[in-house]
Structure formats: structure tokens, C-alpha cells
Amino acid sequence: xxxxxxxxxxxxxxxxxxxxxxxxxxxxxxxxxxxxxxxxxxxxxxxxxxxxxxxxxxxxxxxxxxxxxxxxxxxxxxxxxxxxxxxxxxxxxxxxxxxxxxxxxxxxxxxxxxxxxxxxxxxxxxxxxxxxxxxxxxxxxxxxxxxxxxxxxxxxxxxxxxxxxxxxxxxxxxxxxxxxxxxxxxxxxxxxxxxxxxxxxxxxxxxxxxxxxxxxxxxxxxxxxxxxxxxxxxxxxxxxxxxxxxxxxxxxxxxxxxxxxxxxxxxxxxxxxxxxxxxxxxxxxxxxxxxxxxxxxxxxxxxxxxxxxxxxxxxxxxxxxxxxxxxxxxxxxxxxxxxxxxxxxxxxxxxxxxxxxxxxxxxxxxxx
Amino acid sequence: xxxxxxxxxxxxxxxxxxxxxxxxxxxxxxxxxxxxxxxxxxxxxxxxxxxxxxxxxxxxxxxxxxxxxxxxxxxxxxxxxxxxxxxxxxxxxxxxxxxxxxxxxxxxxxxxxxxxxxxxxxxxxxxxxxxxxxxxxxxxxxxxxxxxxxxxxxxxxxxxxxxxxxxxxxxxxxxxxxxxxxxxxxxxxxxxxxxxxxxxxxxxxxxxxxxxxxxxxxxxxxxxxxxxxxxxxxxxxxxxxxxxxxxxxxxxxxxxxxxxxxxxxxxxxxxxxxxxxxxxxxx
Amino acid sequence: xxxxxxxxxxxxxxxxxxxxxxxxxxxxxxxxxxxxxxxxxxxxxxxxxxxxxxxxxxxxxxxxxxxxxxxxxxxxxxxxxxxxxxxxxxxxxxxxxxxxxxxxxxxxxxxxxxxxxxxxxxxxxxxxxxxxxxxxxxxxxxxxxxxxxxxxxxxxxxxxxxxxxxxxxxxxxxxxxxxxxxxxxxxxxxxxxxxxxxxxxxxxxxxxxxxxxxxxxxxxxxxxxxxxxxxxxxxxxxxxxxxxxxxxxxxxxxxxxxxxxxxxxxxxxxxxxxxxxxxxxxxxxxxxxxxxxxxxxxxxxxxxxxxxxxxxxxxxxxxxxxxxxxxx
Numbered sequence: 001x002x003x004x005x006x007x008x009x010x011x012x013x014x015x016x017x018x019x020x021x022x023x024x025x026x027x028x029x030x031x032x033x034x035x036x037x038x039x040x041x042x043x044x045x046x047x048x049x050x051x052x053x054x055x056x057x058x059x060x061x062x063x064x065x066x067x068x069x070x071x072x073x074x075x076x077x078x079x080x081x082x083x084x085x086x087x088x089x090x091x092x093x094x095x096x097x098x099x100x101x102x103x104x105x106x107x108x109x110x111x112x113x114x115x116x117x118x119x120x121x122x123x124x125x126x127x128x129x130x131x132x133x134x135x136x137x138x139x140x141x142x143x144x145x146x147x148x149x150x151x152x153x154x155x156x157x158x159x160x161x162x163x164x165x166x167x168x169x170x171x172x173x174x175x176x177x178x179x180x181x182x183x184x185x186x187x188x189x190x191x192x193x194x195x196x197x198x199x200x201x202x203x204x205x206x207x208x209x210x211x212x213x214x215x216x217x218x219x220x221x222x223x224x225x226x227x228x229x230x231x232x233x234x235x236x237x238x239x240x241x242x243x244x245x246x247x248x249x250x251x252x253x254x255x256x257x258x259x260x261x262x263x264x265x266x267x268x269x270x271x272x273x274x275x276x277x278x279x280x281x282x283x284x285x286x287x288x289x290x291x292x293x294x295x296x297x298x299x300x301x302x303x304x305x306x307x308x309x310x311x312x313x314x315x316x317x318x319x320x321x322x323x324x325x326x327x328x329x330x331x332x333x334x335x336x337x338x339x340x341x342x343x344x345x346x347x348x349x350x351x352x353x354x355x356x357x358x359x360x361x362x363x364x365x366x367x368x
Numbered sequence: 369x370x371x372x373x374x375x376x377x378x379x380x381x382x383x384x385x386x387x388x389x390x391x392x393x394x395x396x397x398x399x400x401x402x403x404x405x406x407x408x409x410x411x412x413x414x415x416x417x418x419x420x421x422x423x424x425x426x427x428x429x430x431x432x433x434x435x436x437x438x439x440x441x442x443x444x445x446x447x448x449x450x451x452x453x454x455x456x457x458x459x460x461x462x463x464x465x466x467x468x469x470x471x472x473x474x475x476x477x478x479x480x481x482x483x484x485x486x487x488x489x490x491x492x493x494x495x496x497x498x499x500x501x502x503x504x505x506x507x508x509x510x511x512x513x514x515x516x517x518x519x520x521x522x523x524x525x526x527x528x529x530x531x532x533x534x535x536x537x538x539x540x541x542x543x544x545x546x547x548x549x550x551x552x553x554x555x556x557x558x559x560x561x562x563x564x565x566x567x568x569x570x571x572x573x574x575x576x577x578x579x580x581x582x583x584x585x586x587x588x589x590x591x592x593x594x595x596x597x598x599x600x601x602x603x604x605x606x607x608x609x610x611x612x613x614x615x616x617x618x619x620x621x622x623x624x625x626x627x628x629x630x631x632x633x634x635x636x637x638x639x640x641x642x643x644x645x646x647x648x649x650x651x
Numbered sequence: 652x653x654x655x656x657x658x659x660x661x662x663x664x665x666x667x668x669x670x671x672x673x674x675x676x677x678x679x680x681x682x683x684x685x686x687x688x689x690x691x692x693x694x695x696x697x698x699x700x701x702x703x704x705x706x707x708x709x710x711x712x713x714x715x716x717x718x719x720x721x722x723x724x725x726x727x728x729x730x731x732x733x734x735x736x737x738x739x740x741x742x743x744x745x746x747x748x749x750x751x752x753x754x755x756x757x758x759x760x761x762x763x764x765x766x767x768x769x770x771x772x773x774x775x776x777x778x779x780x781x782x783x784x785x786x787x788x789x790x791x792x793x794x795x796x797x798x799x800x801x802x803x804x805x806x807x808x809x810x811x812x813x814x815x816x817x818x819x820x821x822x823x824x825x826x827x828x829x830x831x832x833x834x835x836x837x838x839x840x841x842x843x844x845x846x847x848x849x850x851x852x853x854x855x856x857x858x859x860x861x862x863x864x865x866x867x868x869x870x871x872x873x874x875x876x877x878x879x880x881x882x883x884x885x886x887x888x889x890x891x892x893x894x895x896x897x898x899x900x901x902x903x904x905x906x907x908x909x910x911x912x913x914x915x916x917x918x919x920x921x922x923x924x925x926x927x928x929x930x931x932x933x934x935x936x937x938x939x940x941x942x943x944x945x946x947x948x949x950x951x952x953x954x955x956x957x958x959x960x961x962x963x964x965x966x967x968x969x970x971x972x973x974x975x976x977x978x979x
Contacts, residue, residue, distance in 0.1 A: 047591070049504070049599065051940075061426035061590070076589045076599055083941030087948075093504050106944065174829050181916035183743075183941035210938070212742035217833060217927045218916030219612065220937055226614035231816070232832060246428040247614045311503055339428070382875035386782060392774030396851075397795045399844045403802065403810050410813070459709055462702040475706040478713035484966035485716065486905025488932045489955045492939065493716050496723060516712065523709070547691050549698035577803020580907040580932075584939055604805045604908075611809040612912060619813075626806050637801045641794070 047074040048321055052085020052098030054222040055186045056300050058242040059121055059341050060098070063332045073320060079221055083183015083209045089115065089303050092311055095321055097303040100185025101209050102282035113310065116359060117301040118352050119281045120328050122273040122342040124241040124264030125190050125296040126251035128229050131156065136168050138252040139261045142295075145254065146198035148175060148236065150205070151215035156234060171234075178228040178237030181218025183210040189298035190238045193286035197295075238296075241269075241340045256295040257287055268294035269342035277351045297342075302328070309362045318359075322366045326356055404630070411627035414620045424590055430617045434625050436592040440507065440600040441629075444586060445576055447511035447596055452518035453568050459519070460526025460564070461552055483520035490516050491581040499585055507600035510586030514578060518571035525567025529560040562647035566640040573636035577629055579604035603629045720956040727949035735953065741918040743938075748950040750957070752920045756928035757958075759835050759921065760910060761903040764842035769896060772847050776854025776892070781880060784859060793855070800848035808912030811841045816913060828925045833915040836924045841913060842903050849902055850895035857891030857976065858884055890976045897969035901962045907932040931958050 050060075057079035064075040077098075080088075085097035090111045102117055127140060140148075144160050147153045153160055157170040180187045191207035205211055217232075219225040222239050229237040230249060241264050244251045253261040262268045272285045272293030285297040302325055308318035329352040333343040344352065359366050422433030459475070466472040490513050498509035533556060541551040557564065587599035588609070603625050610618035610625075727735065731748055738749020775796055783789040819840075820832035861884050869879045885892070915927020916937060931954045942948035 047593075047598065049587075051587075058427040062428075065426045074591045076587075076591060078588050078599075080940050085941075087941050091500065093499060110944065176829065176831050181937045183938065206745070208743075210743045210941070212740060212745075212747075212918060215919070216917060217831060218918075218929075218937070220911075220916070221612075223609070223613035223615075227612050228833075230614045231812075232820075233830070242428070243614060247616075249614070378875045378878065382877035385877040385880075389774045389777050389782065392771050393778040393792060396771050396775055396799070396847055397792065400795055400799050400802075402814075403807070406810060406814055407806065455705060455708065458702060459705040462706045465702065466706075471703065471706050471710070475709045478709045480966065480970050481713050481963050482709070484901050484905070484962045486907065486932055486958055486962055488905070488907045488935050489716070489720070489959050492723075492935065492952060492955050493719050495939075496719050497715075519709070519712075548695045552698070573801055577805060579803075579805045580936060583936055604803060607805050607809055608908060608912070611805075611812055622809060626809055629803060630806060633801050633803060634798065637798060 046072065047076055048095045048317075048324065049093075050075060050077040050085075050096045050098060050302075051080050051088045051094045052303075053082045053100050053185050053300055054079040055082070055100045055123060055125075055184075055240045055298075056098050056121065057222070058240070058246065058339050059123075059336060062335045062339060063328055066335065067324060067327060067332070073324065075324065079223070081180070081182040081221060082185030082188070086183075086303065089305075095304070095317075096325075098300065099303060100298050100300045101188030102301060103303070111305075114306040115303050116306050116355050117281050117303060118325055118329065118355050119277070119299045119344060119348050120302050120325075120352075121333075121336055121344065122269050122285065122297060122299050122348075124269045124294050124340075124342075125186055125193075125238050125298065126241045126244045126264045127236065127254060127296070128226070128239050128244045128249045128251045129236040130229050130231075130233055131171065131173070131250070132233065133171055134168060134250075136165070137250065137263070138168070139164050139255070140252045141255045142194075142197035146194050146201045149177060149179075149194065149214075149216075150198075150201060151177075173234035176232050176235040177213070177216030178219055178225045178232070178235050179213045179216045180210075180221075180225060182220050184222075185209060185298070185300065186222055186238065186240060187211065189284075189286060190296060192284055193296045196287040245340050254295055256291075256293060257289055258291040260291060262292065262294045264294045264296075266337060266340060266342050268292060269297045270345065272297040273299070273342055273345060273348065277348055279351065279354065281348075281351050281355060299348075304359065306358060307360055307363075308366065315361050315366075318361045319366050322356060322359055326353075326367060329353070329356075407623065407626050407630055411623035411625075414624035415627065419621070419624055423592055424621070428615065432617075432621070434603070434606060434621055434628075436589060437601040437603045437606040437625065438628070439592060439594070440586070440589070441576070441602040441604075443594060443596065444507050444511050444514065444582070444600060444602055445572060447508065448514035448518060448575060449568070449572055451511060452515035452571065453522055455515075456519050456522025456568075456571070457526050457557070457564060460523045460530060460567075461557070463523065463527040464530035465552075479520050479523050482516070483524075485517075487517060487578050487580040488583075491584050494581060495584040502597075505585060505587035505599040507586050507596040507598065510582045510600070510602070511596065513581035513585050514575040517575050517578065517581065521571035521574060522564075522567050525570065526560070526564050529563025529567070530556060532563075533559055562643050565647075566643045569636050569640045569643070573633050573640070576633050576636070577604050579608050717959070720952060720959055724949050724953035724956050726945050727953045730946050731950070735950070736957075739920060741934075743942075743944075743947050746944070746946060748946070750931070750950075750954055752918055753929050753931045753934050753954065754957075756835065756914070756921060757904060757930040757932070759924065759928065760839045760842055760914070760930055761900055763835070763839035763924065764846060764903045765896065765900055767839060767843035768847045768899065769850065771843075772850035772895070772899065773854060773892065775847070775851040776858055776895070777880060777884075779851075779855040780858025780861075781876075781884060793852075796848050796851050799844065802845075804845065804906060804909040805912075807841055807845055808909040811837060811909060811913045815841060823925055828923070831915065831925070831927065833913050834925050834927045835914065835921050838910045838914040838930075839924070841909050842906060845906065845909065846899040846903050849899040850892070853895030853898060853973070854888070854892050857888040857895075860891075860977075861887050888976075890972045894969040894972040894976070897965050897972070901965040901969065904965070905932060905958060905962050907936050911936050931955075 060077050064077060068074055082099035082101050085099050086103055086107055088094045089097035103115060141164055144164055154175055155172055156175055157172050162170055188209045191211055195202040195207040217228055219228045222243055225237045226239045226243040226247060229235040230247060253263050255261050271290040272288035277283055285299060287295050329344055329349050336343045357365055357367055419433040421435050423436045425432035463472055463475060494509050494513035498512055499505055538551055541555045582602055582605055586602060588605050589599045589601045593600060607622045607625050610622035735748060735750055737751045739751045740747050740749045741752060779789055779793055815837055816832035819837045820830045823830040865883050866879055869883045910930050911933030914929060914933060916929055917927045918929060921928035935951050935955055939951055942951055
């Protein structure tokens with residue numbers, strides 16, 4: 001047949017037509033929303049998009065819901081883990097990230113512009129466990145904790161655990177470790193602590209947001225770890241305190257540097273957070289010197305670019321973001337207490353304010 | 369005598385095997401019924417007006433509903449269908465009209481490949497094609513990922529249906545002087561509408577429950593939104609997030625959402641069977 | 652009919668029979684001139700070109716997917732080379748990426764699932780193809796098995812978490828293994844349930860295609876039903892059944908959601924089938940959004956590339972076998 005459909009010239013022209021159509025509509029989908037969206041994720045300026053730490057999720061979701069009631073701004077925060085928060089901010093697909101681990105040198109260089117770390121809360125990493133028959137609160141020393149997570153102690157009635165918990169009847173169940181399967185600032189806090197207190201941990205495993213765990217099951221997000229611990233008898237895992245409290249899960253007293261066994265509470269976290277905060281606010285609260293401080297505490301930061309004009313972001317959007325963050329470290333702190341997060345100390349708030357003032361739009365500071 | 373026991377033994381063996389086969393075959397039904405029964409009884413009580421019309425509450429608070437995920441799912445599926453079904457039908461027409469050209473051969477090969485691509489890989493690709501360049505997560509990128517997964521089913525069923533139609537139908541139309549596009553659009557496609565429609569419905573059922581492609585594209589959203597250029601929530605995402613969480617309240621929401629999703633998918637499948645039964649291709 | 656705007660002398664062969672490859676010899680028709688409006692011819696041409704475009708789009712789409720995967724994997728391929736495939740450690744912090752634990756996890760779960768599901772799939776295929784090809788019982792079983800394939804995988808995962816994991820946990824306590832509940836075994840069981848329909852429906856179609864003359868010949872020689880199945884049907888449909896099993900395998904390899912919810916998500920090599928593990932698909936799902944280093948991200952995408960290639964090859968083999976079978 002002579003008139004073949006596969007006529008190269010004709011189909012190429014048709015293809016070119018469609019391709020240009022496609023590209024313009026893609027850009028058009030961007031042009032129609034160029035006034036409001038494109039610029040780093042989100043669309044209409046009344047929704048901000050954030051992603052990151054699941055550590056903060058209970059607090060953030062309460063804060064954002066209250067803020068929404070106050071002035072209608074919606075915040076779409078997805079609890080995908082600190083690691084994802086940092087990389088999504090680096091990819092500029094979100095307005096702000098949230099992380100319990102400050103960005104390290106590699107991440108800083110991967111981001112194309114300086115990133116501000118604003119401390120928004122301090123919380124405790126609770127060591128939660130599932131032993132239905134044990135009514136007393138377990139006590140754990142740093143070395144026992146490290147040995148458990150290294151896989152050296154495998155049964156709950158191991159003499160090392162019994163030595164610390166005299167008088168408590170421990171069952172012979174095997175210890176099932178639950179850790180994070182995703183990149184997590186909570187993991188960072190916990191492993192930083194373990195590296196400080198256990199030389200073996202420091203050399204064998206190290207610290208970081210996403211480490212090579214020697215043993216255990218992985219759960220996605222703090223929610224996943226908490227879920228695993230709650231459902232698996234004999235499990236032990238590290239989760240943010242709010243999750244343990246909200247789900248009536250048992251958590252241990254941990255011995256701090258001063259030798260005292262401390263329960264994670266607002267007071268003990270506040271005691272641990274009572275230290276000098278450097279101007280860039282990147283500081284670790286683990287293994288605190290405070291006598292009544294909880295040794296596995298940490299700050300959590302919101303991350304934004306210092307220069308807010310990128311990707312066609314509007315000044316309005318940047319100012320809404322900065323106002324939200326400013327509210328979070330001032331009035332928003334009232335919601336920390338009920339959720340067992342420690343409100344920021346005045347020193348921390350002052351540092352936060354200074355950092356927020358350094359955020360600029362096109363070179364000009366946004367907050368007056 | 370040897371033969372007698374031989375025959376009896378063989379006959380008994382045959383009967384025995386038949387029994388085993390029947391048992392094994394019907395054993396397959398058990399997990400399905402167990403799953404359906406469990407999900408329905410776990411979830412049906414959680415569905416109420418509040419559940420269907422509210423957005424989720426802050427973490428840890430009880431109450432709240434799934435309306436954002438429900439509406440989000442509907443929108444994402446609709447957009448995906450709008451993208452995939454026309455393209456799929458036209459490709460199916462192309463393939464049924466061209467049995468032997470090289471492009472048709474490659475096209476068929478690619479459809480086969482596409483059918484087997486794991487959904488997570490489609491999600492990765494959609495992230496690089498749409499999320500990164502456009503600078504953000506959006507329901508649209510999720511819909512495109514789902515559309516890619518729908519295409520093979522629509523194309524396959526359209527091609528198979530149209531292949532069954534006799535050539536005489538087409539020739540009669542041409543003999544009456546109809547132009548090619550009219551023949552296809554007004555004669556061939558309406559004749560094969562049952563097969564085409566069932567393919568379209570099956571493809572929707574296939575992607576209604578897909579989660580992996582949406583993980584890095586639609587992202588999720590605690591608020592109700594209808595804007596497809598922004599992140600949107602969906603039922604499978606909700607079920608995935610809540611199922612692995614420790615909150616009992618979230619588990620309840622996930623069960624309710626599972627019931628809705630399950631019933632929706634099953635209804636679509638049953639609908640497909642009814643269509644093929646009722647609107648048989650007129651040969 | 653529209654009044655012709657412009658008279659074009661078009662031969663019947665070109666205009667009316669716009670179908671290519673219809674097998675008809677158009678030039679045998681006497682060439683009559685036909686008055687056709689130019690507009691109509693343009694619409695026809697446009698429509699035909701659109702159809703060709705659609706075919707092109709498919710090809711471009713698939714090659715685009717392959718290309719994207721390859722391009723994004725290049726940083727990792729360049730940095731890690733082929734050692735990546737049998738490296739046993741996956742440590743993003745130290746920048747050590749070895750995909751072997753995930754390859755092992757994927758292979759273990761898929762093959763275990765296959766082993767568990769094949770007896771059931773074949774039983775269903777034989778039941779529907781041979782014992783009861785018609786009737787309400789057969790319709791019921793056929794529809795039920797097809798419904799298994801319709802249930803979304805995230806629901807399987809949720810049900811697995813809620814129901815299977817506690818069951819497996821008590822099973823593990825009984826046999827003295829660590830009662831974790833999640834792990835390779837649980838995911839294999841759930842996968843097995845999910846992939847039954849694929850081998851079953853393909854198997855049923857090929858078993859039904861066995862010519863009755865063959866079967867009747869065997870019966871005439873005095874074979875029992877089982878012997879007919881064993882010695883006539885199965886050898887005849889061997890390749891078709893094999894293709895069905897391959898299809899099930901392809902499905903199992905790529906399954907993400909149900910597996911990631913019950914497999915335990917650890918990067919360690921699984922020590923036994925009751926240990927937790929990870930599959931390629933589920934590690935991508937877990938770590939994709941947070942891969943902040945270029946090599947990390949591209950290592951994950953390389954996993955996706957491997958997954959894509961493996962499932963494609965298996966599916967292609969299956970389809971080739973089927974097409975050879977149906978053309979014999």
C-alpha cells in the first residue's frame with residue numbers, strides 16, 4: 001500500500017506540534033499558577049508546605065491547626081523524617097523543612113544557598129518498651145542501653161539489666177529492637193548520645209540520621225517505630241516522648257552523666273536545654289551535664305533558606321512564612337506543655353528571633 | 369488379578385487427586401473471604417457522617433475524618449482517567465488497524481513492558497519528570513504516574529476488542545463513503561464499546577488502590593483541596609500512613625478507609641463483568 | 652454529503668479504503684475518480700497521523716522511562732561499579748552502598764511466595780480448566796480468584812499487619828524462633844496470596860485449549876482422569892503453565908506496599924526466613940524522599956533500574972512463551 005501511515009515527515013511534524021503543546025501546557029500549568037505557585041511547591045499563597053521530622057509531628061500538627069483557626073493560613077506538613085525534610089528543602093520542593101539533626105557539612109554544601117536553623121522546641125527521646133507484665137518503670141544505664149542496641153544483650157532477664165533493676169521480675173522474652181528505617185533526626189539524637197557514652201558504639205556503628213543498625217526491625221517514621229513497639233511483645237524502641245504518652249506506652253528511666261536515673265519530662269528536658277546556645281543555634285543536648293537533665297534530649301529546628309527570593313517566590317509568601325515561624329517560637333510555645341514538649345527557654349527564643357531577623361527577601365530583611 | 373488391583377488403585381488415585389485439587393482450589397477462596405470479612409467488620413462501624421465529612425484532627429486527638437483523602441482520591445483518579453483513557457483507546461485503535469508495521473510491533477512490545485513495570489519505578493520516573501522540574505509535589509504528577517499504569521490495560525483491551533470485529537463492518541462503512549475517522553469513531557468504537565469500557569473500568573480499578581506511585585508525587589495534604597497543581601491526599605496514602613502508626617484512632621480511620629476503597633474496587637470489577645455480559649460485541 | 656469546496660481527483664484506492672495492511676488488494680478496484688472535499692481529506696490525514704502519534708507516544712514513554720532510570724543511575728554506577736550488586740552493607744552515613752541484602756530479600760520473598768502459591772494456582776487452573784469448565788461453581792471460583800487480584804496491595808499490607816503478623820508471631824513462639832511477627836516469611840505468605848490469580852487464570856486458559864481429541868484418545872486407551880491430566884494435559888500445556896508462573900513471579904518481584912508493611916525493613920542480611928529483611932522495592936519506598944546525597948539517590952535509582960530490567964526480562968520471557976504456545 002503506497003500511502004503508509006508511518007509517513008515520517010507527517011508524523012514528525014505532528015510529534016513536534018504535540019511536544020510544543022505539551023511543553024507549553026506544562027509551563028502553562030505553571031503560568032496559570034505562576035502568580036501563585038510554581039515557586040517552590042505549593043500553589044495558592046494561603047498554603048505553606050513543610051516536610052520533615054516526625055519527632056515534631058504531634059506538636060506541629062497542633063500548632064498549625066491552632067494557627068489556621070487564628071488567621072486561616074493552612075500549613076501542609078508531612079511527617080516524612082528529618083532526612084527527607086532536608087533533602088526536600090535542598091530540592092526546593094517545600095517551603096520549610098524540619099529536622100532534629102542540624103545539617104552537616106555535606107548537606108550544607110548540597111544546598112545551593114545558606115540555610116537558617118530556627119529552634120522551635122526541645123523534646124525527649126523516650127526509650128519505650130513493650131513488657132506487659134512488668135509494672136515498674138525500667139531503669140537503664142548508658143552501657144546497658146548501648147549493649148542492648150548493639151545486640152549484645154538479647155533477653156530481658158539478662159543479668160546486666162537485672163543488676164540495674166533490683167527487685168523487678170524480668171521475663172525471659174527476647175529483646176526485639178525497633179529502629180527507624182528512614183533518615184531520622186531522632187535517630188541522630190539517639191545515636192549521638194550512644195556514641196558519647198559507649199566507645200564501642202562510636203567505633204562500630206557511629207552516629208547519623210540513617211545508620212547501619214546491627215540488629216532490629218525498621219519502622220517508617222516515629223509513628224512506625226512506635227507502632228512496632230506497641231504491637232510486638234518484648235520490643236524496645238526510641239521514640240519522641242509525645243508518642244509514648246499519647247499511646248500509653250511504657251518508657252524507661254535513663255541514667256544521666258551525674259548518675260541519676262531521670263524520667264523524660266518537660267522539666268528534665270528543660271534542664272538539659274539550659275545551656276548556652278550558639279548564634280547559629282546548632283547544638284546538641286545529649287548527655288547533658290545538668291544533674292536533673294534527661295540525657296537523651298534534643299532541639300528540633302525548622303529550616304528555611306536565608307534568602308527567600310528563589311524560584312519566583314513572592315514577598316507575600318515569604319512574609320507569611322516568617323510570621324508563622326515567629327509565632328511558633330513565641331505564642332505557639334503554649335502548646336508544647338500539654339504535649340510534653342519543653343517550651344523554649346528565653347535564651348533560645350532570643351537566638352531564634354535573631355536568626356529570623358536575618359532572613360531576607362531580595363536582600364531586605366523580612367521581619368521588622 | 370494384578371490388573372484388577374492395578375485398575376482399582378489407579379481409579380482411586382485419580383479420585384483422590386481430584387479431591388485434593390478441589391480442596392486446594394477452594395482453599396484459595398478462604399484467604400479472600402477472611403480478608404474481606406475482617407476488613408468489613410473492622411471498618412464498617414467506623415463509617416459515619418463525621419468520618420466522611422471531616423478532615424483529620426491534629427496528631428493524637430480523636431475524631432476527625434477522611435474527607436480530604438476521599439475527595440483527593442476521586443480527583444486524582446479522574447484526572448488520571450482523563451489522561452489515560454483517550455490516549456489508550458486511540459493507541460488501541462492504532463494497533464488494531466496496523467497489524468504488521470514496525471512501529472506497531474515496537475508499540476506492542478512497549479505496552480507489554482509497561483504492563484510489568486513495578487509501580488514504585490513509575491513513581492520514581494514521575495518524580496523526575498514532573499515534581500522536580502515543576503518545583504513541587506502535585507496531584508497532577510500523581511495522576512500522570514497513575515495514568516502511565518492505566519495505559520497498558522486500556523490499550524490491550526481496546527486492541528483485543530477491535531480485533532474481534534469483522535472487517536465487513538469497516539468495509540461496509542467505507543463503501544458508503546465514510547471517511548476514515550468517521551468509520552472509527554462512529555462505527556467501530558461504538559460496536560466494541562463493551563470491551564473498551566470494561567478495559568477502562570478495569571484500569572481504574574487497578575490504580576484506585578495504588579500507593580507507591582503517589583508516595584513521591586502527590587505527597588499528601590491534611591486539608592481538603594481541589595487544586596491539582598498542589599499536593600493532595602488520597603485513600604491509599606492514608607491507609608499506609610495510619611496503618612503503621614501506633615494510634616488506635618488512626619487505625620480506626622484506616623479500617624474505614626479500607627472498607628470504602630475495597631467496596632469501590634470490587635464494585636468496579638463486578639460492573640465490568642456485567643458490562644461484558646450484557647453488551648456482548650455484536651458479531 | 653458536503654458540497655465539495657475543491658475538486659480533487661482522488662482514486663478510490665487511496666481515499667475510501669484508508670486502512671493499511673487490511674490485506675485487501677485495493678488496486679484491483681477500478682480507479683474511479685471521486686469528488687472528496689479537501690477538508691475531509693485533511694481531517695482523515697490528521698486523524699491517521701494522530702493514531703501514529705499515539706503509537707509513537709507509547710514507545711517514547713517506555714524508552715523515556717528506561718532512559719531516565721539509566722541517566723539518574725549513572726552517578727552511582729560510576730562511583731560504585733558492579734561491586735554494588737554484591738556489596739553486603741548498606742550504610743548511607745558512610746557512603747557504603749551494597750545492594751545484595753535487598754536483592755536477596757527480593758529473591759527470597761518472591762521465590763518463597765511462588766513456591767507457596769504454585770500448588771494452589773495449578774489446582775485452580777486444573778479445576779477450572781478440566782474438572783469443572785462450566786457451571787455456577789466454576790463461575791464462582793473464577794470470579795473469586797480474579798477478585799483476589801483486584802484487592803489493592805496496601806489493604807493486603809494492612810490486613811497482614813493486623814492479622815497475619817500476630818498469627819506468625821505465635822507460630823514463631825511455638826517453633827522457638829524469635830517471635831517478631833514481621834519478616835521474610837510473613838511477606839512471602841502475603842505475596843503468595845496476592846499472586847495466585849496470575850498463574851491460575853493463564854493456566855486455566857491454556858488447559859482449556861487442549862484439543863479434546865488428545866484427551867479422548869487417552870481415555871480410549873484406558874487412562875484415568877488423573878493420568879490424562881498428568882500425561883496429556885500437563886505436558887501439552889507445560890509452556891503455558893510455565894509462562895503463568897513467570898507472570899506471577901514478575902508480579903511478586905515488583906510488589907511494594909504489602910511487602911514494605913510486613914517485612915521488618917532492616918538493611919542487614921536476613922539470617923533465616925523468619926528474620927526481618929528488605930526488598931529492593933520497599934527500600935526505594937522508604938528512603939527515596941530523604942536521599943540527600945547524589946550518590947545515595949542514584950544508588951536507590953539504580954535499584955529501581957535493576958528492578959525494572961529484571962521484571963521486564965521475566966515478563967518478556969513469559970509473553971514469548973505464551974505467544975509460541977498459542978501459535979503452535
